Amino acid sequence: MAVNQTTEGYELPCGRDVETVWARLDETDAHQRDCPHCTAARQSLLVLRSLTEVMTADESAPSPGLTGRIMSAVRAEVRRGDLVELPSAEPGGARISEAAIAAVLRFAADQVPGVRARRCRIHAIEDDPGAIEVRMTIAVSYRHFAGALDRIRERIEAAATGRIGVRLARLDLTVDDVYQP
Amino acid sequence: MTVELTSDVPGCEAHVASQVIAAIAVRAATGTSGVIRLEPGLVGLVGSLVRTARGQLTRVDPAPTDGVRVTGDQNGLRIEVDLVTSGQDQVAAVAGRVQRAVARSVHDATGLPVAEVTVSVLDVELSR
Amino acid sequence: MITTEADPVGEDVLDDATLVARARDGDVPAYEQLVLRYQGQMFRLAMRMLASRGDAEDVVQDVFLIVWRRLGQLQEDAAFVGWLYRMTTNRCLNVLRARRPMADVDLAEQVSSTPAGQPDRAAEVGAQLTALTAALAQLTAEQRACWLLREVHGRSYEEIAAALDTTSTAVRGRIARARAQLAEMMAPWR
Numbered sequence: 001m002a003v004n005q006t007t008e009g010y011e012l013p014c015g016r017d018v019e020t021v022w023a024r025l026d027e028t029d030a031h032q033r034d035c036p037h038c039t040a041a042r043q044s045l046l047v048l049r050s051l052t053e054v055m056t057a058d059e060s061a062p063s064p065g066l067t068g069r070i071m072s073a074v075r076a077e078v079r080r081g082d083l084v085e086l087p088s089a090e091p092g093g094a095r096i097s098e099a100a101i102a103a104v105l106r107f108a109a110d111q112v113p114g115v116r117a118r119r120c121r122i123h124a125i126e127d128d129p130g131a132i133e134v135r136m137t138i139a140v141s142y143r144h145f146a147g148a149l150d151r152i153r154e155r156i157e158a159a160a161t162g163r164i165g166v167r168l169a170r171l172d173l174t175v176d177d178v179y180q181p
Numbered sequence: 182m183t184v185e186l187t188s189d190v191p192g193c194e195a196h197v198a199s200q201v202i203a204a205i206a207v208r209a210a211t212g213t214s215g216v217i218r219l220e221p222g223l224v225g226l227v228g229s230l231v232r233t234a235r236g237q238l239t240r241v242d243p244a245p246t247d248g249v250r251v252t253g254d255q256n257g258l259r260i261e262v263d264l265v266t267s268g269q270d271q272v273a274a275v276a277g278r279v280q281r282a283v284a285r286s287v288h289d290a291t292g293l294p295v296a297e298v299t300v301s302v303l304d305v306e307l308s309r
Numbered sequence: 310m311i312t313t314e315a316d317p318v319g320e321d322v323l324d325d326a327t328l329v330a331r332a333r334d335g336d337v338p339a340y341e342q343l344v345l346r347y348q349g350q351m352f353r354l355a356m357r358m359l360a361s362r363g364d365a366e367d368v369v370q371d372v373f374l375i376v377w378r379r380l381g382q383l384q385e386d387a388a389f390v391g392w393l394y395r396m397t398t399n400r401c402l403n404v405l406r407a408r409r410p411m412a413d414v415d416l417a418e419q420v421s422s423t424p425a426g427q428p429d430r431a432a433e434v435g436a437q438l439t440a441l442t443a444a445l446a447q448l449t450a451e452q453r454a455c456w457l458l459r460e461v462h463g464r465s466y467e468e469i470a471a472a473l474d475t476t477s478t479a480v481r482g483r484i485a486r487a488r489a490q491l492a493e494m495m496a497p498w499r
Contacts, residue, residue: 010489018489044492051441051495055357056461058438062352062366070348070373071341075220075304082335083301086273090284092259092297094276099335100305104268106331107307116323118330137330163305165273304337 012037021045084124084132086165098122101164105134108159112151114144118176131169132160139177149173184254186291197291199251202258206249206298209286210262215275217265219248220303257296258287264300268307276300329386332377344373347390350462351397357457358401360446368400394464395472398454402473405450444494452487455480 010018014037021032021041032038083095098121106117119137134156140148153171160168182199210216253259260283266275284295323342331339348369355365376396383389445453451473458464458472459480466477473480 010486017485018492019485022488040496041492044495045488047495048441048488048492051438052460055438055441058353059349060353060356061349062362062369066348066352066366066370067341067344070344070370071337073370073374074340074377075337086276086302088273088277088280088300090277090280090298092280092299094273094280094300094302096272096276096302097304097335099337100272100302102334103307103336103338104272104305106336107268116327118327120331120334120336139327163268163271165271307338 012041014038018045025049084122084166085129087130096164096166098124101132101160101166104163105136105156105159108155108163109136109138109152112144112148112155114141115139115148115152125169128169130165131167133170133172134160134168135172135174137174137176139179140175141179141181143181145178149175182251184258184291184293186293197293202251202260202287202291202293203249205287205290206251206260206262206283209282210249210264210279213275213279213282215267215270216279217267217306219262219264221247221263253296257294259297259299260284260287260295261299261301263303265304265306266302268305272302272305276302325389326386329380329383329389333380333383333386340377343389347393348373351393354394354397354457354462355401357442357445357461358398358450358453359404360442364404368397368404372396372400391464391468391471394458394462394468398458398472402450402454440495441491444491447494448487448490452483452490455483456487456491459484 012018012021012035014031014035016031016035016038018041021038022045024032025042025045032042082098084098084101086094086096088094101122102120105122106120109115109117109120116139117136118139119135121135123133125131125133136152136156138152152173156171157168160166183196184199184202185194185196207219210219248263250261251258252261262279262283264279266272279300280298283298287293287295323339325343325346328339328343328346332343351369351372352365355368356362359365359368372393376393383392445456448456454473455469458469459466464472466480469480470477
C-alpha cells in the first residue's frame with residue numbers, strides 16, 4: 001500500500017508509515033510478520049488503542065456544585081426588556097418575564113397527549129395591557145394528530161388566564177414535525 | 182442609603198439602613214404563599230460581580246437581600262422584588278399577595294410609608 | 310420534516326433539538342437539561358487538555374454561560390453540540406497559551422493546587438490512564454486537541470478543522486503525528 005503523503009506520520013526505518021500499521025492493526029501481512037519495526041509499532045499501537053478505550057469509557061464527573069454555579073449565572077442573565085405587565089390593583093405594578101410565560105404555556109401544551117412544544121415566542125401588545133400574542137411551534141404524533149390543535153388552543157388559553165393572569169389575544173400555532181406512532 | 186424614622190421622643194433620631202428594609206421585604210416576600218424564592222436577576226446584586234484570580238465570576242458579598250432593591254425616602258419607599266413563583270398558583274394573584282405582604286411588613290416594622298412595591302416574576306417553577 | 314421515533318418512556322426525556330429550541334426562547338429548565346447532558350463530556354475534554362480539574366471546571370462554566378448568551382446566534386438547533394465542543398476546545402487552547410511559554414513541556418510536571426494547598430489527585434483515576442495522560446502531556450496543545458476530539462470524543466474531521474480554524478488535511482496530519490508519538494511513549498508498556 002502506498003504511503004499516504006498527506007498524513008505526514010512517522011516513517012519507520014523499514015519505510016512503512018505508522019498510520020499504515022494503525023489502519024491494519026487487526027490484520028497482518030508478510031512484511032509485518034518479518035519486520036521488527038512494524039511488529040514493535042503494532043504492539044505499541046495495540047497498547048495505545050486499549051488505553052484509549054479505557055479513557056473513552058471513563059466517566060469522571062465535575063464536582064457536584066458545577067451545575068448550580070452555571071445555572072445561577074444563567075438565571076442572572078434574564079433581560080429587563082422582556083417583561084410583560086400583569087394586571088395589579090396595588091401601586092407599583094407587577095410584571096412577568098416573557099420567558100416565564102413561555103415556560104408555562106409550553107408546559108400546558110405538553111399536557112396534550114402526543115404533543116411536544118418547541119419554540120414559544122411571547123409578545124405583549126402595546127395598546128392592550130394584560131394581553132399577549134403567542135407564536136408556538138410544536139411537534140405532534142401521528143396517532144394524536146386529529147383534534148390536537150383545538151385541544152392545544154384550549155389549554156393555552158386556559159393557562160394564560162388561569163396560571164398567569166393575562167389574556168390571550170392571538171395564538172399562532174405551527175406544526176413543524178410529526179413523529180411515530 | 183439610610184432613611185430617617187419618625188420619632189416621638191424629642192432629641193432622639195433613628196435611622197434605618199436600606200439593607201434592613203430590604204431584609205424585611207425579603208422575609209415577607211419569601212413567606213408569601215406561592216413564592217418559591219427570590220431571584221437576583223435584575224436588581225439587588227449587592228456588592229458587584231468580580232473576577233477571582235481564576236477568572237471565575239463570583240459575588241463579593243452574597244447578602245440575603247439579593248432580589249430586592251429599596252429606593253425612595255421617608256415620604257415614600259419604592260421597593261422592587263424579583264422572584265420565582267410556583268406553577269400551582271396564578272402568577273398575578275401571587276404577585277398581588279407579595280405586594281401587600283411587603284408593604285404591610287415594612288410599614289409595621291419601620292412606621293415608614295411604602296409608596297409602591299413592584300414585583301417582577303422571572304421564572305415559574307412548574308414541578309412544584 | 311418527518312422524524313420517526315417512539316414516544317419517550319418518560320415525559321421528561323426530550324431530544325436535543327427540542328431542548329435547544331426551548332432554551333433559545335429563554336427556557337431555563339430546558340437549558341439545565343442540556344447542561345446536565347453535556348457538562349461531563351466537556352469537563353473530561355477540558356481536564357485532559359489542561360491537566361487540572363479546577364481549570365477544567367472554570368472553562369466548562371464559562372462555556373455554558375457564553376453559549377446561553379449567544380443562543381440566538383445558533384443557526385441550527387442540531388449544531389449545538391458541535392458548537393459546545395468548538396468553544397470548549399478554543400477556551401482550553403487560550404488557557405494553555407496564557408500559561409508560561411514552555412507550558413507544553415511543563416504540563417506533565419504542573420501541579421494544580423486546591424485551596425488547601427494540596428496537589429490535585431491525578432487528573433485520571435486509575436493507574437492505567439496515568440501513562441496515557443502523561444503521554445498526552447508531551448504533545449503540543451493542537452495535537453492533543455485533535456487527538457482527543459477524534460479518538461476519545463468521536464468528532465468528525467470537518468468539525469475538528471472548524472474548531473481549530475484549519476483544514477481536515479491538517480487535522481489528519483496532526484492526529485497521525487500525535488498517534489506516532491503516543492505509540493512511541495507506550496513502548497515501555499508493551
